[in-house]
Amino acid sequence: MSLAGAMVALVLFLWCWRALHPLPGDRALADYLSFSGVCLVAGGMAWAASRRCPGSPGLRSCWRLVALASVACLSVGVFQTGSELTHIRPDSAVADLLGLPFYPLIVRGLMFLPRAPRTAAERLRLHLDVGLVAVGGAAVALYVVLGVVDAGWGSETLRSVILIPDLLGDVVLLLCVSRLSLARPPRSTYVAMRALAVALVFYVASNLAHCYLVLHSTDRATAMVDGLSIVAIAVLAFAGAAQRPVRTPEDLSRAAKQPHLQGLPYCAVAIAFGALFFVQRGDSVAQLAPTFAVMLLVTLVTARQFLTQRDLLSTQRELSHLSLHDALTGLPNRLLVADRADTLLARARRHQHPAAALYVDLDGFKNVNDTFGHAAGDELLKEAASRLSSVARETDTVGRIGGDEFVLLLEQASMGTGPQLVAERVLDVLRQP
Secondary structure: OHHHHHHHHHHHHHHHHHHHOOOOOOHHHHHHHHHHHHHHHHHHHHHHHHHOOOOOHHHHHHHHHHHHHHHHHHHHHHHHHHHHHOOOOOOHHHHHHHHOOHHHHHHHHHHOOOOOOOOHHHHHHHHHHHHHHHHHHHHHHHHHHHOOOOOOOHHHHHHHHHHHHHHHHHHHHHHHHHHHHHOOOEHHHHHHHHHHHHHHHHHHHHHHHHHHHHHOOOOOOHHHHHHHHHHHHHHHHHHHHHOOOOOOHHHHOOEOOOOOOOOHHHHHHHHHHHHHHHHOOOOOHHHHHHHHHHHHHHHHHHHHHHHHHHHHHHHHHHHHHHHHEOOOOOOEOHHHHHHHHHHHHHHHHHHOOOOEEEEEEOOOHHHHHHHHOHHHHHHHHHHHHHHHHHHOOOOOEEEEOOOOEEEEEEOHHHHOOOHHHHHHHHHHHHHOO
16 A cells, blocks of 8 residues: 555656656657556555455455456557667557557446446436436536537548547546445445546546547657556556455445545536637627527526535434434444444454443333333433443444443454443442442
């Protein structure tokens, strides 16, 4: 992990430095050698990530295909490096053909990723969001590359036809990026999947810039295109290094928090309308009026839908908390305690360390209710819950599973002092008036 992070930082530094201070010597050869080296590291990181995932065949297959995609990029770097060493101008068409396997390998690999169970409505909503992001990005991408190209491509017709699979592949990669950004991966793959999405964004940007240069027969900003490619593969290497070990299916059971990218579809709509306005900027006011009206209507509808979604998410979080926590004490209820107990036992079996649970029952609680009333009984339960929480550590779980019944699940950190000592502290705090 630290090696990949250092490599990414070094690549970013060199790219920024080269953009501001040109280095002496053959820059093309240095770029191709750097790109080949980063591809080799990325392939190794992805293959190592696959070996850390014996508990998930799908995740293991995903990283192996990512490793093969890195090898496809490595073949492009080796071809361009060889052409520079032999002083033969590299043929862009051949390089494009060598890099084409990257797209199906990446897409096929992402299809193996484990998916959280969703209802039919949730799947439909996710597909619509993914489609919005992909269409918005694809509209801008296609205009940037093809929008200002003349109808006739002259002698570059063959190279233009060869670039069509690249453009289609970029659209598919945008679908993958939106899927990775909007999905809710397990905690063990959260950082790796987010880094993989960032790598694909850099790769799409690099490829679109390369297609633009080819179709417009210009060599300007070639260094930036090469730098984007290197950064893309470097972040891909970081993604492989960030993959946590997945030794059992239980490692995939705990989902990460809801991603903070729910506004991504709205950004895609805004980008698409921005591109439409940019294309029609030379038209008259009368011609632009319908476009402005449509943009305003969509903006209002989108704002209304955004507010509705925000309210629904807030309600969903409240309902989720209420379904897993006791309304009186705020402690985890029987359902959440059982889930955490399963996780505790699975972790104890995997790491071969002991686990313990303490069951606490308040004697004479019924007499308190009968004598002083239920309001006094509720106050007693809240005070008991507060005292039990003061004894437990942050990693432990204190839950209420019945009327006057509580449970403490002790993690390994608490086991160092022994469950008997924890039980004594529980009795001490409960004996206090």
